[in-house]
Amino acid sequence: MARKKLAALVSIYRTHSHAQHIVDRFLEGYGWNGRHHRPDIDVVSLYVDQVGEDDLSHEREARHEGLTIYPTIGDALTLGGNDLAVDGVLLIAEHGEYESNEKDQVLWPRYEFFQQMATVFRTSGRSVPVFNDKHLSWNWAWARQMVDTSRELDFPFMAGSSLPVTWRTPSIDMPLGANVDEAMCVNSSWIDGGDFHAYETVQAMVERRAGGEVGVRWIKAYRGEEFWQAHHDRQWSHELFNACLCRSHNLNPGRPGFNDIFPTIDAMRGLMTNPWAYQYQHLDGLLCTVIAGNGLVGDFNFAAQLRDTDEPLSTNMYLAAPPTKSMASFFSPLVNNMEQMFLTGRATYPVERTLLTTGLTASGLDSRFQGDQQLDTPHLNIAYEAPAESTYWRT
Numbered sequence: 001m002a003r004k005k006l007a008a009l010v011s012i013y014r015t016h017s018h019a020q021h022i023v024d025r026f027l028e029g030y031g032w033n034g035r036h037h038r039p040d041i042d043v044v045s046l047y048v049d050q051v052g053e054d055d056l057s058h059e060r061e062a063r064h065e066g067l068t069i070y071p072t073i074g075d076a077l078t079l080g081g082n083d084l085a086v087d088g089v090l091l092i093a094e095h096g097e098y099e100s101n102e103k104d105q106v107l108w109p110r111y112e113f114f115q116q117m118a119t120v121f122r123t124s125g126r127s128v129p130v131f132n133d134k135h136l137s138w139n140w141a142w143a144r145q146m147v148d149t150s151r152e153l154d155f156p157f158m159a160g161s162s163l164p165v166t167w168r169t170p171s172i173d174m175p176l177g178a179n180v181d182e183a184m185c186v187n188s189s190w191i192d193g194g195d196f197h198a199y200e201t202v203q204a205m206v207e208r209r210a211g212g213e214v215g216v217r218w219i220k221a222y223r224g225e226e227f228w229q230a231h232h233d234r235q236w237s238h239e240l241f242n243a244c245l246c247r248s249h250n251l252n253p254g255r256p257g258f259n260d261i262f263p264t265i266d267a268m269r270g271l272m273t274n275p276w277a278y279q280y281q282h283l284d285g286l287l288c289t290v291i292a293g294n295g296l297v298g299d300f301n302f303a304a305q306l307r308d309t310d311e312p313l314s315t316n317m318y319l320a321a322p323p324t325k326s327m328a329s330f331f332s333p334l335v336n337n338m339e340q341m342f343l344t345g346r347a348t349y350p351v352e353r354t355l356l357t358t359g360l361t362a363s364g365l366d367s368r369f370q371g372d373q374q375l376d377t378p379h380l381n382i383a384y385e386a387p388a389e390s391t392y393w394r395t
Contacts, residue, residue, distance in 0.1 A: 004087040004342055007045040007076045009113045012096035013057035018133050019048075019092045020056055021331040022338075026090075027064055030332045039339045043067060044086065047076040049109065050096045073116040084124035088342040089117055092133040094193075101138075103365045104191045111142040118149050127155035129345060131338045134161060135196045135358040140379065143358045147351055156347045158338065159354040161197050163300055164204030165337055165392050166330035167318040169247070173390045174208040179307035182237050182287045186244035187300040189292035195278065195364060198290035199357040201300050201317050207353060207386040211284060215381035219280035219360065220374035221367040227275045236279060236289040243303035243314040244291075250298030263296065271295040278364040283381065333393035348391050352384035 006026060010019035023046075029038035046069045048057045061069050070076040079085040093108045100106050110132060121127040130150070136143035136159055150157035174180070183206050185198045207213045222230050230236070245251055245262070254267030263271070277291040303314035319330050337348045359380045367375050 004041045005044045005085070006041055006088045006090060006342065007047070007086040008043055008090040008092065009047045009073055009076060009117065010049065010057075010090075011093040011098070011109065012050045012052070012055075013046070013048050013060070014052065014054040014095070015056065016328070017096075018094040021328045022090060022092055022133065022335055023060075025331065025335040026339075027060060027067070030335060031329065032332060032336060037336075039335075041088070041339060041342055043090075045070055045076040045079055047071075047073050049093070049113075073113060074120055077117060077120045078124075084120055084126060084128065086128060088128050089130045090133075090338070091117070091130060094133055103369045105138040105362070105365060106192060107138055111137040111139065111146065114146050114149070118153065121153050121155070127153040129156040129341050129347075130158075131341065132157070132159035132354075134193065135159070135361055136354060137358065138192070138362065140359055140362045143355060143362075144379075147355050150351065156341055156345055157351045158341055158347045158349065159351055160349075160357070161200040162330045162334040163197050163201045163317045164349070164353075165333040167333075167393045168315045169249070169318050170315055171394055172313065172315050173392065174205045174304065174313065175306075176208050176386070176388055177210045178208065180206055180209040180286055181305045181307055182240060182289075183302070183304040184236060184240040184244055184288065185290045185300060185302050186241060186248070186293045186297055187290070188250070188294050188298045189290075192361065192365065194292070195290070196357060196361045197300060198292070199278075199360045199364075200354070201302055202288050202290060203353055203357050203360075204349075204392075205302055205304060206282075206286060206288065207384070209286065212383065212385040213352070213356065214283045214383050216356070216360065216363075216377050217281050217283050218374055218376050219278060219363045219367055221364055221372045222277040222279070223275070223368070223372060226372060227277055228269065230277070230279075236277070236287075236291075237305060240289075240303040240305060240312055240314075241291070243312040244301035245297065247301040247303070247314050247316040248297040248299055249316055249318070252296055252298075268296055276368075278360070278367070280360060280364075280377075333391075336393075337391060349387055350384050352382055353386075356380060356382045
């Protein structure tokens with residue numbers, strides 16, 4: 001059987017860029033289940049939007065026989081011909097020099113890449129599986145259109161963050177069909193891209209609840225003193241907040257020593273000099289909160305209160321600590337899920353998850369931009385069923 005061919009459409013290909021972490025794994029292989037695994041797929045074409053002095057793409061082209069850099073997206077997909085000539089597409093527009101808008105959203109060209117790709121699909125009369133790295137677009141209408149186009153042209157479409165599929169400590173999942181009353185992620189974050197990782201952390205867990213996902217009713221941002229007042233007033237669960245801190249591998253208690261006591265509120269105020277949060281309610285009543293605890297924690301931690309248990313269900317979405325963090329081994333399970341989709345033609349988890357988290361990211365920033373008002377989100381009435389099989393890295 002002929003090996004499948006991939007085209008990679010990337011914003012930039014430099015050290016530690018998402019393109020390097022993902023495409024290199026297809027080119028070079030990656031550690032998987034105690035062995036060095038080489039995908040049964042060949043990256044045969046590259047389109048690179050921005051090429052600087054730190055570019056890696058030309059070195060990769062010279063070293064890997066059969067890999068060609070093309071000047072346009074159309075050429076990368078057709079291999080310089082007239083019709084689609086690959087079996088899958090990687091769309092990775094995460095790093096590079098791109099403008100930001102007044103909401104601090106980076107205007108990544110994912111939609112623009114996608115639209116050029118869709119044009120080739122239409123003119124060729126066929127389509128192939130596609131993976132879009134991170135959220136679909138900074139623009140909600142464009143994100144919705146991308147998913148609608150994937151359905152129109154009938155191709156498997158996956159997207160999202162590495163957080164839902166990385167290791168978990170402890171290695172647990174939300175029990176399928178659980179009754180969940182409240183959920184939380186306390187994390188180290190940044191506006192827009194980091195917010196998205198937090199939403200993905202929560203959604204990958206709570207989508208497994210009884211009744212499946214039904215969509216989100218409203219969202220509200222919190223900042224500064226309003227954040228601390230909301231915390232004092234228990235606008236979100238202190239039990240879940242504490243459970244998240246107890247799972248952190250990078251908790252700063254605010255004082256030196258080994259196994260220090262839990263950080264006090266005064267210590268947290270001193271550490272979290274610029275805290276923010278987003279709280280949102282699903283249409284079935286589930287209340288979720290994502291908290292950017294920069295200075296307090298350095299990772300992503302999840303906790304949820306289940307209706308029939310006293311203790312919160314909690315875990316850490318494990319990201320390797322420095323210096324191994326530069327290797328970004330948490331990309332390996334993400335690439336493995338991509339690989340499965342490209343080989344089987346079936347998505348391992350639904351793109352609706354990323355459509356919802358894309359919408360949450362944009363709506364949370366809308367709330368922030370509008371003075372932290374609570375905003376109704378009728379456009380986020382996105383319902384779907386989670387896969388029964390867990391997709392995170394369990395070995």
